[in-house]
Amino acid sequence: MTDLPDTNLVMVTLVKPEGELEVYFERRAMPTPKPHEVLVKVLATPINPSDLGLLFGGADMSTARAGERDGLPMLSADVPPPGMRAMSGRIGDALPIGNEGSGVVVAAGDSPEAQALVGKTVALLGGEMYAEYRCLPVQMVMELPDGTDPADGASCFVNPLTSQAFVETMRMEGHSAIVHTAAASNLGQMLVKICAKDGVPLVNIVRSEAQVKLLKDLGAEYVVNSCDEDFQAKLIEAITATEATLGFDAIGGGKLAGQILSAMEVAAVKRMKNYSRYGSDTMKQVYIYGALDLGPTILNRSFGLTWSLSGFLLTPFLQKAGPEVAARLRKRVVDELTTTFKSHYSHNISLTEALSLDVAQAYNAKRTGEKYLIRPHG
Secondary structure (H helix, E strand, C coil): CCCCCCEEEEEEEEEECCCEEEEEEEEEECCCCCCCEEEEEEEEEECCHHHHHHHCCCCCHHHCEEEEECCEEEEEEECCHHHHHHCHHHECCCEECCCEEEEEEEEECCCHHHHCCCCCEEEEECCCCCECEEEEEHHHEEECCCCCCHHHHHCCCHHHHHHHHHHHHHHHHCCCCEEEECCCCHHHHHHHHHHHHHCCCEEEEECCHHHHHHHHHCCCCEEEECCCCCHHHHHHHHHHHHCCCEEEECCEEECHHHHHHHHHHHHHHHHCCCCCCCCCCCCEEEEECCCCEEEEECCCCCCCCCEEEEECCHHHHHHHHCHHHHHHHHHHHHHCCCCCCCCCCCEEEECCHHHCHHHHHHHHCCCCCCCEEEECCC
16 A cells, blocks of 8 residues: 555545534545455445435525535535434434445555455445545455456446346336336436346336437337426326336325325226226235425325335345345346446546536536546546
């Protein structure tokens, strides 16, 4: 480690008791790997919606202000009372940010497993990626093929494993088709490719004609625009054709989850042979896995009594599925890294640029088709 700097630049987010959020940089001591750890020079790390949840949390970003600390940019914003209640468990703690990334192993502990990774390009999972370097146990890194572009390795975990987890959940729960919202996202495009390869019927919900064309060009058969006046009728038609009874909703707030359940019920009733006052006995399941809309989830109860709406998170799924399934999903990511699971980025920014006010406002808008990649070393 003689060629490494003494300190590591790390981005942190802090909620202060007086109702203010601060995001800034700290220079921390360069970590020394323990026997089963590796030190990775982070070369690329994406800004995912899940990262924004920690980065800015419940702050009112319309009040965001630019500042400076120790010669480096910082951001601050007011946190309204509901946000303070939601983040009460983290008040006073400066938390590092960034779920995943990729880079090169520059130092390692003395275990054979760690030493074997020195000089290798790896994908990383485990938080604290918005930094110049990250020290992790070998179990939290995945070796990538020689010559892999760090940009291709940066998003190896969250979107690729989540999109595969949707299909695995479908099989585990006995469904045969899927409905997906915000379907033009990087994750959504991966899901289109997975379902096409695996022969899984997929109903994609988007919000513009440009997104309809994007997914159609990828080979998607069923794409419905939620901005169309006849959206619900088209959704019912697609769900009737696919017999989808499982949905994954990235929006969270609003009425879309309820609209999906209602469309599933209409399709299920069409298949019924006998009338029931309780609606169909077909189980209809929608999982909310995102929060693009932070408002209330609105359900207009028109889908019988055999249904469920709940949350979905990748880590608990992987724990439930077990190590063999997790290993199989990881292997598929490596095998199809530049095809099925290739991510597309609209902007490349430096670590310090991520706390420029105009840049932060842009990526916090969470626009479909705009994905930011942080390059900590330029």
